[in-house]
Amino acid sequence: MDAPKPLIGVLDTPGAYRDALADTIARDGLVVMAVESLDDLPEETALVVAHARAVPSLEWSRLAERLPTLVVSDSRLDEDLLTAVDVGLVDYVVEPLRHGQLLRRMIRKAIELHRLEEERAHDRERLAQLNEHLEELNESLETHLGMLRLDQQAGGQIQRKLLPPNDQTLGGVTCDYWMAPSLYLSGDFLDFQRFDERFTLFYFADVSGHGASSAFVTVLLKSLCNRWLSEWDGASPEALPARWLSRLNRELLDTGIGKHATLFVGVIDHRDHTLHYSLGAQLPKPLLMVGEQVIELPGEGMPVGLFPNVTYPRLRYDLPPHFRLWLCSDGVLECLPGETLDARLHELEQRIASCTTLAQLREGLALSTSSESDVEGEGEGTELLDDVTIMLLSGFADDHE
Incomplete structure (x- = not known):
């Protein structure tokens, strides 16, 4: 269905001139209504063609505010014409009956311009409403983000x-560590506990991803390992690490949360100076520093929480009188130069070979000692590509607690 044609109002005193003006406008199919007063124009009027003589001087402003208006006059020197033009009406035509085609063209152009202006005004209104709505959404989002930030800080x-406890010594073995989450919560976790006078147990975990969901897995890990340690009777220390990894593998699969971890579990026998351990896809591999030599602890194992019915290796290593055992999460590799994984792993070995303390390695990795989000909670929120954790076990130099 065709859209209705716009109504053109002709405002002039009744007579042959007004009729002729209306006929001139209507020749191209425009709908025309001739009236004598502004108040006689219907609401649907799209544009007014007003003769300069037909509108009192004080009425031009009211007419211009209500409708787009073209002014016609028989003389360019008509004072009423000049008054109408001064209030800002659309345009004017002198001797309109002689210039009918120009008048009709100006009418159509004025109607189109008015329509476009109304559309722009409508768009501006919609944009203002949208901006107001977006401001409300942003305010709500900021509130929720603030609450989430507080929750994450509390969780951290x-x-x-x-x-x-950091930098503690048990049975002549000292544990020093540093942890920097990429935001507030970490997917990395570790523990170092004395079982009795003979055995100390420790583990080092890197849960896939980072943030809240990965941090929840570390809490589960802490709870399970504490329970399993309380159930252990001290027998068969060589079997404990592999058994723990198998049990944790089943636990993570049963939760169905889609998280897995790389994990190292070790039992130190202080009497025999032996490390019983098992590992699940630990990367980088644990590095043992003996004298000036860096040794990669042997062994391979599957990730924990990915595949059912996995058997983990039972491994043993005789610890020398003076040793340093380094464990790093894969976030450390992001802090090292090198185009390939092998290059970065080699670079890590070189750095460890030249370091005797954890603080020295951190300095070599350009990890600040004062402004980062460390285990003390200073400067939380440092932007790291991944969680970064380093654990250093050193011992048997002085065999005392």
């Missing part, structure tokens, strides 16, 4: 409380 504090 709780997670740090689950970590063992």
Whole structure:
């Protein structure tokens, strides 16, 4: 269905001139209504063609505010014409009966311009409403982000409380570590606990991903390992690490949360100076520093929480009187130069070979000692590509607690 044609109002005193003006406008199929007063124009009027003599001087402003208006006059020197033009009406035509084609063209152009202006005004209104709505959404989002940030900060504090005391010595073995989450919560976790006078147990975990979901897995890991340690009777230490990895593998699969981890579990026998251990896809591999030589602990194992019915290796290593055992999460590799994984692993070995303390390795990796999000909670929120955790076990130099 064709759209209705716009109504053109002709405002002039009744007579042959007004009729002729209306006929001139209507020749191209325009709908025309001739009236004598502004108040006689219907609401659907799209445009007014007003003769300069037909509108009192004080009425031009009201007419211009209500409708787009073309002014016609028989003389360019008509004072009423000049008054109408001064108030800002659309345009004017002198001797309109002689210039009918120009008048009709100007009418159509004025109607189109008015339509476009109304559309722009409507768009501006919609844009203003949209901006207002977006401001409300942004305000709501900022509120929720603030609440989430507080929750994450609280979660980070709780997670740090689950970590063992730092730089503690048990049975002549000292554990020093540093942890920097990529935001507030970490998918990395570790523990170092004395079982009795003979055995100390420790583990080092890197849960896939980072943030809240990965941090929840570390809490589950802490709870399960504490329970399993309380159930252990101290027998068969060589079987404990592999058994723990198998049990944790089943636990993660049963949760169905789609998280897996790389994990190293070790039992130190302080009497025999022996490390019983098992590992699940630990990367980088644990590195043992003996004298000036860096040794990669042997062994391979599947990730924990990916595949059912996995058997993990039972491994043993005789620890020398003076040793340093380094464990790093894969986030450390992001801090090293090198185009390939092998190049970065080699670079890590070179750095460890030249370091005797954890602080020295951190300095070599350009990891700040004061402004990062470390285990003490200072400077939380440092932007790292991944969680970064380093654990250093050193011992048997002085065999005392």
